Amino acid sequence: MTLLEFKDLRVTYTGSRGRLPALRGVDLTVEAGRTLGIAGESGCGKSTLAMAVLRLLPKTAEVSGEILLDGEDLLAMGWGRLRAVRWTGASIVFQGAMHSLNAVHRIGRQVAEPILVHEKGTTPAQAAKRAEALLERVGLPASRMRSYPHELSGGQRQRVMIAMALACDPQLVIADEATTALDVMVQAQVLQLISGLVTERGVGLMMISHDLSVLSSVCDEAAVMYAGRVVERGPAHEVFANARHPYSAALGAAFPVIGDPAARKNPGGLAGDPPDPVRLPEGCSFRPRCAVAVERCGEDSPELLEVGPKRVSACFVAQEGMPVVL
Numbered sequence: 001m002t003l004l005e006f007k008d009l010r011v012t013y014t015g016s017r018g019r020l021p022a023l024r025g026v027d028l029t030v031e032a033g034r035t036l037g038i039a040g041e042s043g044c045g046k047s048t049l050a051m052a053v054l055r056l057l058p059k060t061a062e063v064s065g066e067i068l069l070d071g072e073d074l075l076a077m078g079w080g081r082l083r084a085v086r087w088t089g090a091s092i093v094f095q096g097a098m099h100s101l102n103a104v105h106r107i108g109r110q111v112a113e114p115i116l117v118h119e120k121g122t123t124p125a126q127a128a129k130r131a132e133a134l135l136e137r138v139g140l141p142a143s144r145m146r147s148y149p150h151e152l153s154g155g156q157r158q159r160v161m162i163a164m165a166l167a168c169d170p171q172l173v174i175a176d177e178a179t180t181a182l183d184v185m186v187q188a189q190v191l192q193l194i195s196g197l198v199t200e201r202g203v204g205l206m207m208i209s210h211d212l213s214v215l216s217s218v219c220d221e222a223a224v225m226y227a228g229r230v231v232e233r234g235p236a237h238e239v240f241a242n243a244r245h246p247y248s249a250a251l252g253a254a255f256p257v258i259g260d261p262a263a264r265k266n267p268g269g270l271a272g273d274p275p276d277p278v279r280l281p282e283g284c285s286f287r288p289r290c291a292v293a294v295e296r297c298g299e300d301s302p303e304l305l306e307v308g309p310k311r312v313s314a315c316f317v318a319q320e321g322m323p324v325v326l
């Protein structure tokens with residue numbers, strides 16, 4: 001069942017450099033009980049996509065398109081309805097969330113707060129009990145209810161943020177680099193916890209990470225973004241191991257943990273930088289860095305088209321059935 005659907009989502013920021021198109025027509029879906037991974041270099045629009053869902057973008061952002069949560073357009077709803085949807089319909093665990101807990105309040109109070117605010121009629125004692133259960137669920141002892149954030153390790157604080165995100169039983173969880181700052185052992189535990197929720201409770205998960213090994217181990221599907229667009233989508237492992245877009249191929253080839261490190265074709269990474277969104281090149285945005293570009297790539301911008309079962313790619317070369325491996 002489709003839980004979240006982005007339809008032609010466009011976000012343009014206006015700043016000192018003029019208009020900056022951060023998302024240029026994104027179409028994606030997240031199914032209930034499934035995980036969609038979003039990959040791509042810094043600046044490609046991943047966080048903008050995450051923030052758009054809960055309408056957390058700054059006022060300077062011009063947004064168009066639709067974001068349907070269970071069929072209801074989040075972009076069109078009034079603030080009252082949106083407040084109800086936040087935490088209960090969809091919640092987000094931010095990048096660097098470890099630092100966003102309130103330093104002067106005990107953990108128990110912070111985890112209980114969204115329950116008290118969003119579930120009318122819940123008493124403080126009931127909310128505290130639920131908070132305790134949530135902490136246990138993320139592997140923290142109930143005694144941590146009385147701790148202050150500074151008394152917890154980074155990994156523990158991140159787990160508190162995850163407990164808060166789950167407090168009101170949301171249908172959708174967005175994890176934006178939620179485990180990036182954790183050491184590998186804690187990261188593995190937290191990832192296991194998050195994937196467990198998807199299968200046990202049918203939560204839809206959108207996971208943003210620049211770490212392809214995390215995405216390919218946790219996600220069912222993956223979408224690769226480049227310069228504000230999705231350039232490839234398909235089953236996660238296949239997208240990185242057998243890419244159908246030269247950009248995803250380059251990402252996979254540069255990543256040591258995917259497949260056999262000795263077989264990496266491009267251990268130094270992808271040459272060049274992503275384009276300046278204010279001055280995008282003509283034709284395909286990836287063309288200046290692409291090793292397999294043909295003449296047409298400098299003239300037209302490729303649409304996302306089917307290139308195999310459950311695989312779509314915005315690359316003329318892949319669409320012609322030619323290899324894109326670098």
Ligand SMILES: Nc1ncnc2c1ncn2[C@@H]1O[C@H](COP(=O)(O)OP(=O)(O)OP(=O)(O)O)[C@@H](O)[C@H]1O
Pocket residue numbers: 013014015020022040041042043044045046047048049058060277
């Ligand atoms: N508030 C803002 N005002 C103007 N431009 C912005 C704003 N926020 C983001 N941008 C620009 O929008 C583009 C997309 O940024 P975004 O943070 O969504 O990318 P990202 O893929 O999440 O990057 P990272 O991995 O570094 O977080 C970038 O060019 C960025 O500089």
